[in-house]
Structure formats: structure tokens, C-alpha cells
Amino acid sequence: MTKSNLSGIRLLYVDQDTLAVFPTWEYELVIDNIAVSVDLQRLMYHLCDPSKKKVDRQQQIACYAQTFRHEMDRKAAHATLYNSFLKFKQYLVWCDQNGLNPFTESTWRQYHNYLWELVLIGASSVPIWQMFEGHTTGLKERSANYIFSTTEQALTWCGETAFRWGKQLKQLRVGKVESYEAYSEKELPDILSRLSSYFFQLAIPLLSDTQSDMVSVAINQTCFDVSLRSCNTKGRAKGAELNVDTAFNQAMACSYYLLSYFTAFNTSQLTELCHPIKWQEDRTGEYYKLTAFKRRANKEVLSFVGGEIHKKSLQFIETLIALSLKYTADANSKLLYWRDRDGNQRSISSTLLVKTELSSRLLLLSDKVTRSIPPVSGLLSPLNNHYV
Structure with missing residues (x-):
């Protein structure tokens, strides 16, 4: 429908002081x-x-x-x-x-x-x-x-x-959001292992001076390619300013989850972490010191990544810092960010993290996935008997 030329216009009547x-x-x-x-x-x-x-x-x-x-x-x-x-x-x-x-x-x-x-x-x-x-x-x-x-x-x-x-009228209650277990203790090692593997397989080519158009990735013996550049997507997503499927954005999504595990920071604290990240060494080990602001408590909170407990986290944080700095000219920029189709920085959104589909890419299945098998079998059994 053609937009009216009068849309948004203000008219001042001679005999009135108000605007229509x-x-x-x-x-x-x-x-x-x-x-x-x-x-x-x-x-x-x-x-x-x-x-x-x-x-x-x-x-x-x-x-x-x-x-x-x-x-x-x-x-x-x-x-x-x-x-x-x-x-x-x-x-x-x-x-x-x-x-x-x-x-x-x-x-x-x-x-x-x-x-x-x-x-x-x-x-x-x-x-x-x-x-x-x-x-x-x-x-x-x-x-x-x-x-x-x-x-x-x-x-x-x-x-x-x-x-x-x-x-x-009778009030509709807001109620409490039902809590649920995001993952089991048995699932956690697989999640961390595959997130880490995916991150390094993407980050190392991204840090290279010579890059191809695609990064080949292997997860649990399943291979697939990840594009380095934002390409035109189909459907409603074709108008998107940000493509979460690119190698850089996928690597940053992995970093978000890995860093949340190593630091126990929440979303707002993670997405507001900025360079420079301080290095600290003492008798107990070597660490990176991350400082975030906790808004509700109105104070700064600290987390140390590294040490004897999480030695592998040192390699992760060092690679993340290098990757983050490679694609920005600002030495005080955010540690975690995404890049849009024009190469500009965009804040990581918890809503868009779902669209990265990491669970599918990393072939992560819940321990509870087999619970639906008995009811489905019960529904299908009459059909099987019908065709026997």
C-alpha cells in the first residue's frame, strides 16, 4: 500500500494553539x-x-x-x-x-x-x-x-x-517460571569437549593470515563446512543484518558458553567484558583476571581463568583474546562480540544465541531423549497390527 504523503505531517490551525x-x-x-x-x-x-x-x-x-x-x-x-x-x-x-x-x-x-x-x-x-x-x-x-x-x-x-x-475480574497469575535441569552431570563433559573442539577448529583458521572461504570442521566423526563470510540467507532471514552462521560468530558463541562455565558470570557480565584482560601469576598458578560489574549489587565481581584446576582454560582464554583483538581496532573493545555482514561489531544477544543451533551442530543429545520412545511405540503398535 502506498504511504500517504500526509503521514507524520503537523498542521497548525490559525484559531488554535494546539497541533493536530x-x-x-x-x-x-x-x-x-x-x-x-x-x-x-x-x-x-x-x-x-x-x-x-x-x-x-x-x-x-x-x-x-x-x-x-x-x-x-x-x-x-x-x-x-x-x-x-x-x-x-x-x-x-x-x-x-x-x-x-x-x-x-x-x-x-x-x-x-x-x-x-x-x-x-x-x-x-x-x-x-x-x-x-x-x-x-x-x-x-x-x-x-x-x-x-x-x-x-x-x-x-x-x-x-x-x-x-x-x-x-479474576486475576491471571504470573507464577514462577518452572526451573529445569539444562544438562546432567553425565552430559557436561561431552558439552565442554565439543564446544572446545569446535571453538579451536574455527579460531585457528580465523587467526591465520591466509584464509579460505570455508572452514572444515569435524565433530564426533561428522564433517561439515562453516562459511567465513556472511552470505545471503533464505526466507525471513534474508533481511537480517547479522548472520550467526559465520565462522567468527559461531566461534564467539562457543566462547560465550565456555567462558560462562569457567567464570560463572551471567549474560550481562559476560557481554560487557572488555579488553585489556589482565594477566596474573602467583604461587598458586597463572591466571587471567576478568572484572565484571554486577548491577543489582552495584559492585564489581572478579573471576580468575586458569590455575591448576582448569589448565586447559588458559589456552582457551589466550586464543579468545587473540581472536577478539584481531578483528577490532579498539584496544578497549568488548571481549565477546559478533560481526555483522558489513564487518561491524554487534553485541551478543542471548535471544540470538539460540539461533546459532550449536546443539545440532555439536550433535548433543539429552539423556532424557529416549523417554518418548515407549509412548510413541504405544501409539504406533495399533498401526503395526493393522498392516500385519
């Missing part, structure tokens, strides 16, 4: 390294589909667009704004499907009841891989609470008193 502002409708947001287009005008249409007719909510959507613009100007996180758009759109579609006015207290109560129904379904649901086609998956109460609060905020941006509407 046309809202900006279209935005380019960056979510998890992917450029995402958002067109707020589609919220005016039935089922939020521009191919259908407009419905009577232009005034509310214009108010929403004004607040959206204000939040953009305040440098609100793109992910937060995008989630607001998605949850609000989801609510409007639900209202249109049920023939309800989105901006009434009665409709808001019905939507609240609908979310509770999904929570009850979610509490009694079987695992997704056991569900039949068309089965309603339901929601966790924590997820329903997020949808409710985000949509409530969106309605407030429309000029509605949604916070007052929800005061008498």
Missing part, C-alpha cells in the same frame, strides 16, 4: 535481527485484513497509532512494540469473528473468560506430539496473563479505560 498530528502508520522494526514491517492501518479493517471492509474503529486506532509513535520516540524496545501490535491484532480478530465491539467492558470480560478457558484446556492437555490434528493446545496461565495485560495496555492506548474494566 497525523499518525504514522508504517514502521520497520528489528526483531531478533530480522527486519519486520508493521502497518497499523490494517487494524481498521474487518479481521485486520486490508482486503476486507473497514469497520467502525478508526478513531480508536488513530489514538493507538499516536501512542505507538510516542513509544517509538521514547526508544521503547522494538520487541515490546511488536508484541503489543500482535496481541492487539489477535484481540481485534477474535472480536470480529464473534461479532463483538472491541471497545466495551462487556467484550473485555468475555475475552478474559475466553483466556481462562484456554488456561483450563492447557492444564489438562496431553503433550503436543500426542495431539490429533485440530486439537486446541490451550495456554499456560503465565502466557494468558501476558496476553491479557498486553492487550489491556493496547486498549488504554486507544483511549479506553481498560484498566478499570479489569479490576473486578
Whole structure:
């Protein structure tokens, strides 16, 4: 859709001191390294589909667009704004499907009841891989609470008193995030060994003065190539400014996990480590001294990599320092960073670390992977008997 020439223009009426502002409708947001287009005008249409007719909510959507613009100007996180758009759109579609006015207290109560129904379904649901086609998956109460609060905020941006509407409703609890064991004691040696092997197989060619286009890697007798340069990716990722599949970015992802093991630093402390890294030697051994800032405690914390316990960590940290300094001209730059397709530094993101797919590349399998075999066998046995 062609963007209006009036978009974003301010008009000053002669007989008024106030400004009338046309809202900006279209935005380019960056979510998890992917450029995402958002067109707020589609919220005016039935089922939020521009191919259908407009419905009577232009005034509310214009108010929403004004607040959206204000939040953009305040440098609100793109992910937060995008989630607001998605949850609000989801609510409007639900209202249109049920023939309800989105901006009434009665409709808001019905939507609240609908979310509770999904929570009850979610509490009694079987695992997704056991569900039949068309089965309603339901929601966790924590997820329903997020949808409710985000949509409530969106309605407030429309000029509605949604916070007052929800005061008498049964509260959806946030609850605690369920903790889980990331890996077992049996799995840890394999994880560290393969991370270390992958890191050195990538770092050594990257430190060489003569480089080819590909780095050949062997993990557990499985061989594959890793590109040194960022190349065009397929699908939605083709608009990405950062390719996490390059050899340098893969090596830095390995460094992040290995350094977290050797230092016990959390994400913010690891990603803010800077050069120079101090060398220290005493009667107990040789160390690299890493200093990080713990924000909640408002103090510096120290970690020493090396010594008699982790002798192999010395070789790792020395290689990491050399790799980090080779690709930056700033002697005080960050120790851990990624490089975008133009070779510029980018901060390592815990969200994008998932996209490096290290578990798959390193052929890491959980000890619990065989737990699903008995239920699957039970599901397949009637089929086997049918074809015998």
C-alpha cells in the first residue's frame, strides 16, 4: 500500500494553539535481527485484513497509532512494540469473528473468560506430539496473563479505560517460571569437549593470515563446512543484518558458553567484558583476571581463568583474546562480540544465541531423549497390527 504523503505531517490551525498530528502508520522494526514491517492501518479493517471492509474503529486506532509513535520516540524496545501490535491484532480478530465491539467492558470480560478457558484446556492437555490434528493446545496461565495485560495496555492506548474494566475480574497469575535441569552431570563433559573442539577448529583458521572461504570442521566423526563470510540467507532471514552462521560468530558463541562455565558470570557480565584482560601469576598458578560489574549489587565481581584446576582454560582464554583483538581496532573493545555482514561489531544477544543451533551442530543429545520412545511405540503398535 502506498504511504500517504500526509503521514507524520503537523498542521497548525490559525484559531488554535494546539497541533493536530497525523499518525504514522508504517514502521520497520528489528526483531531478533530480522527486519519486520508493521502497518497499523490494517487494524481498521474487518479481521485486520486490508482486503476486507473497514469497520467502525478508526478513531480508536488513530489514538493507538499516536501512542505507538510516542513509544517509538521514547526508544521503547522494538520487541515490546511488536508484541503489543500482535496481541492487539489477535484481540481485534477474535472480536470480529464473534461479532463483538472491541471497545466495551462487556467484550473485555468475555475475552478474559475466553483466556481462562484456554488456561483450563492447557492444564489438562496431553503433550503436543500426542495431539490429533485440530486439537486446541490451550495456554499456560503465565502466557494468558501476558496476553491479557498486553492487550489491556493496547486498549488504554486507544483511549479506553481498560484498566478499570479489569479490576473486578479474576486475576491471571504470573507464577514462577518452572526451573529445569539444562544438562546432567553425565552430559557436561561431552558439552565442554565439543564446544572446545569446535571453538579451536574455527579460531585457528580465523587467526591465520591466509584464509579460505570455508572452514572444515569435524565433530564426533561428522564433517561439515562453516562459511567465513556472511552470505545471503533464505526466507525471513534474508533481511537480517547479522548472520550467526559465520565462522567468527559461531566461534564467539562457543566462547560465550565456555567462558560462562569457567567464570560463572551471567549474560550481562559476560557481554560487557572488555579488553585489556589482565594477566596474573602467583604461587598458586597463572591466571587471567576478568572484572565484571554486577548491577543489582552495584559492585564489581572478579573471576580468575586458569590455575591448576582448569589448565586447559588458559589456552582457551589466550586464543579468545587473540581472536577478539584481531578483528577490532579498539584496544578497549568488548571481549565477546559478533560481526555483522558489513564487518561491524554487534553485541551478543542471548535471544540470538539460540539461533546459532550449536546443539545440532555439536550433535548433543539429552539423556532424557529416549523417554518418548515407549509412548510413541504405544501409539504406533495399533498401526503395526493393522498392516500385519
